[in-house]
Amino acid sequence: MKQVLKDLDKAFENRIRLGIMSSLMVNDYLDFNTLKELLGVTDGNLASHLKSLEKSEYINYRKEFLGRKPNTNYSATTMGKKAFKKHINAIEQLLK
Amino acid sequence: MKQKYIEDINEIKDIMHRSTRFISLSGLSGVSTGIAALAGSYIAYQTIFKDQDYLTYNAVEINNESIVYLLLIAIATIILSISTAIFFTSRKTKKQKQNVWDHQTKRLLINLSIPLITGGLLSLMLLFKGFVGLVLPLTLIFYGLALVNGSKYTLNEIRNLGIIEILLGLIAFQFIDFGLLFWAFGFGVIQIIYGLIIQRNHKL
Numbered sequence: 001m002k003q004v005l006k007d008l009d010k011a012f013e014n015r016i017r018l019g020i021m022s023s024l025m026v027n028d029y030l031d032f033n034t035l036k037e038l039l040g041v042t043d044g045n046l047a048s049h050l051k052s053l054e055k056s057e058y059i060n061y062r063k064e065f066l067g068r069k070p071n072t073n074y075s076a077t078t079m080g081k082k083a084f085k086k087h088i089n090a091i092e093q094l095l096k
Numbered sequence: 097m098k099q100k101y102i103e104d105i106n107e108i109k110d111i112m113h114r115s116t117r118f119i120s121l122s123g124l125s126g127v128s129t130g131i132a133a134l135a136g137s138y139i140a141y142q143t144i145f146k147d148q149d150y151l152t153y154n155a156v157e158i159n160n161e162s163i164v165y166l167l168l169i170a171i172a173t174i175i176l177s178i179s180t181a182i183f184f185t186s187r188k189t190k191k192q193k194q195n196v197w198d199h200q201t202k203r204l205l206i207n208l209s210i211p212l213i214t215g216g217l218l219s220l221m222l223l224f225k226g227f228v229g230l231v232l233p234l235t236l237i238f239y240g241l242a243l244v245n246g247s248k249y250t251l252n253e254i255r256n257l258g259i260i261e262i263l264l265g266l267i268a269f270q271f272i273d274f275g276l277l278f279w280a281f282g283f284g285v286i287q288i289i290y291g292l293i294i295q296r297n298h299k300l
Contacts, residue, residue, distance in 0.1 A: 019107060023115040
């Protein structure tokens, strides 16, 4: 039980961060606006949660220009994917 | 505490599903395209195929006038199908408060288009070389392949619909005399049945 609780990742305690990570597990990359629509959150809210996931090195971003508009694509890092899987396994153990 | 994690899991499933698949496909659009296909094949039968000798169907003599008629009927059927499908699907999208033209829609359309356009061009080439009989089963097969290919990005039912269309296409090749009948069955009847199934399974 103790081990299970240790495996639960604080980074995914928050619903929005959990949502960001879930969508990046099944998509190679998503841009800011797609994430915003998907999760139904405000710009500021999404940006701060993205920043915190970046800080834990769970996600990467790449800026590009679509014509003149800047566009930021986010993707999950290998480390992030591993952490997410571990978190899900811990939840599974907990719900058994 | 457990309750929170159960909700978390549901949220994860929901987001993974919504972020990869186009879920607003309307069952009614299946019904409307099915009806258009039935109407199209009836008119084609009445104007072109009725007096043909079915036994030599694959070597049917078709003159330029018939080809023009056939193309007109085909184009009318396609336009009617696509426009009603867009109408019902965008209506459902609005009800579900989703964007019609997003990432998922584009991905679905691209993956549908690749087999569909290939099959369409091949059919046109065959048609102009006079192989009218081959075109009907071929369109069933390519439509089925398109659905199987696109099904990864939309409702699961589409995959089975695609497989049924491919099988019907193959059977139609074997019994090529009844090509139009199989075509009407696949694009008309089966499509309507699947439209109703989707409508029932994915009510709002």
